[in-house]
Amino acid sequence: MSDKNAHEYWKSNIRIVLSLLTVWFFISFVCGILLVDVLDSIRFGGFKLGFWIAQQGAIFVFVALIYVYIYLMDKLDDKYNLNRDADEAAGQARKESEDIR
C-alpha cells in the first residue's frame, strides 16, 4: 500500500472515530449527566427521560456505536483492500472460481 493511500486511510479512520466519540460524549456526559434534570421534565411511560438515558438508554447507544464502527471500518478496509487475512482471501478465491464454473 502506498504512503499516500495509508495517509488517506488513516485520515478517514480518524474522522470515523471522532464523529462516533462525539455521539458517545453527547449521550453520556451531556444527556446523562449535564442536562439530566432538564430532560427529566419529559416523561414516557413510567420513566423520566433523563433518568432513563442515564440508567438504560446510554448503554444501548454504546452498543450501537460499536456496531456502527464495525460497519464503517469494514467498508473502509474493503475500499483500501485491507484486512483480508490469508484464510479469508483463499476462501474468497475459491468461491470466485466456483462462481466462474
Place this chain on the structure above:
Amino acid sequence: MSVQIWTFVFVFLTFGLYIGIAVWSRAGSTSDFYVAGGGVPPLANGMATAADWMSAASFISMAGLISFLGRDGTFYLMGWTGGYVLLALLLAPYLRKFGKFTVPDFIGDRYYSRTARLIAVFCAISVSFVYVCGQMQGAGIVFSRFLEVDITTGVIIGMAIVFFYAVLGGMKGITYTQVAQYCVLIFAFMVPAIFISILMTGIPIPQIGFGAELNEAFGGGYLLDRLDGLSSELGFAVYTEGQRSTQDVFFITAALMFGTAGLPHVIIRFFTVPNVRDARRSAGFALIFIAILYTTAPAVAAFARTNLINTVNNAEYAAMPEWFSKWETTNLISFTDKNNDGLIQYVGDPERNELEVNRDIMVLANPEIAELPNWVVALVAAGALAAALSTAAGLLLVISTSVAHDLMKRSFMPDISEKQELRSARIAIFVAVLVAGYVGINPPAYVAQVVAYAFGLAAASFFPAIVLGIFQKRMNKQGAIAGMTTGFLFTATYIVYFKTINPAMDNASGWLFGISPEGIGTFGTLINFTVASLVARFTPEPPEDVQAIVEEIRLPGEAIAR
C-alpha cells in the same frame, strides 16, 4: 429440595465443568499460555471478556449500590459500559495489530525503553493485585453464606479451583472456562430478575418492567413513582433525583470509563483473537453480553428496593420470614428496636432508623425476599462464584505474564528458553494465587476501599500512554515515562491523602474542585496527557524504526509476526 442441597448441586456441577474444560484445554506453548494461541473466535472472546470484566462487584454489589444511590448510581452503569466504546475505537484494533503478549510489551516496545516497560509492569501488577484480593473475598463471602463453611475454607476452595485451571491451561484454559462462567453468571443473574419483574409488574423483561406499572398487590402505579413516593415518605433521598454534585458525577463516570479502557486484564483479551477485524467484532460482542447484565441491574435495584421497603417497614420483627434471621447471622442485616414497639422502622432519619442493610444483600437475598423457588435462590451462589473466579483468573494471568514475560524474558533474563519461561509463568501464578488467597482470608482494611480506586490508577497511567502511542507518532519515551509517572503519583497521592492521612477532609468542601477520590483519576488522566505532550515537545523524536511500528499498527491486515 432445600436451598442448601440445590446450592451444592449447582456449585458441584459448575466446578466440575470448569475442571473438565481445564483438562481439555491444556497449554503447550507460551503463546497458548499468554494469548490462547491467538485463535479464539470473536463470539467466544466476547463472552470471555464479559466474564473477565464482570467481577464479584458487578454481580453481587452493583445492583445493591444502585438501589441505595438511586440516580447517582448512574456513574457505575455508564462508566463501566462507556469504557468499551473507548476500548473498541481507540485501543483494541491497534493493540491486536501490534500482536504481542502483554500491555507492558506494547509500552516497552513502543517507547523503546526498559524503564517504561518496568513502570508498566509495576502499574499492571499493582492494579491487578488490588483487584484480585477483592475477588477472593467475594468468593469467600458466597461460600460462607450459601454453603455454611467458614470464610477461610471458602477462599481455599476458590483458590484451588482457579489454581487448577489457570496453571494448567493459562490463557487458553481461562478463556474457555470464562465462556462457561459467562453462561452461568448471566443465567443466574437473569432468572431471578425475570421472576421478580413478572411478580411485581407482570412483564417478563426487566428492562421494560422497570418503567411499567406495579401489580395491585404492590400498590399499583408506576414502579419508579411508587419508589420515589415511598422514599420521600420515609425520609430517604428521592430515588430518581441526584444527590451528588454534577461535576463529581461527571468526573467519576469519566474515571471509570478511562479506567475500564486501561485495565490490563481486559486489554489482553483482545490479543487472543486471530486478526484486527475480529478484535473489533469481539469488542461488540463483549459489550452486548455486558449490557445484558448492566441494563438489568438498575431494574433489579428498583425492584429490590421497593420490595424491601414493602416487606420490612412497620412489619412485626417476630413475624419476619426465615431469610431475615439467616442474613442477620452474617451481619449483613441488623435490627435494633430503639423504641421497643416490636415493629421495624426503616426510615431515612438515622435517629429513628432501626434497620441497617448491607448493600450486597440486595442481590444475594433478593430471590428470598421475593419468595422465589429454592433452585432460583441457589443459582445466585453459583453465579456469584462464576463472576468472582472468572475475574480472578484473568487478573492472575496478568500478574503471571508480567513476571515471567516482561520482567524475566524481556527485561532481565533474555536467554531463558520457552520451556523455562512457561515454567516461570506457572510458578508466578501459583505464588500469586497463594498471596491473593492469604489477603482474601485476612483482608487489610484498605484493600476493599482500594479496589474502587484501581480504576483511577489504570486511567491515569495506562490509558494515555497507550492512546498517545497509537495516535501521536511524535510521542517519545521521555514524554510517556513522565506522563505515566506524574499521572499515577498524582492520583495515588490524592486517594491516599483523603483515605488514610486526612480522612476528616474527605468531603465535598475539602476536595479539589469538589472532585471525590473516586473521580480524581480523570484529573490524573488529563495531567498524564498534558505532561506527556509537553515533555515530548522538548525532547528528541522517537527513532525511525519505532515510527515505522506506529505506521504499521494503524493499518489492519497481516498481523506482525509473533
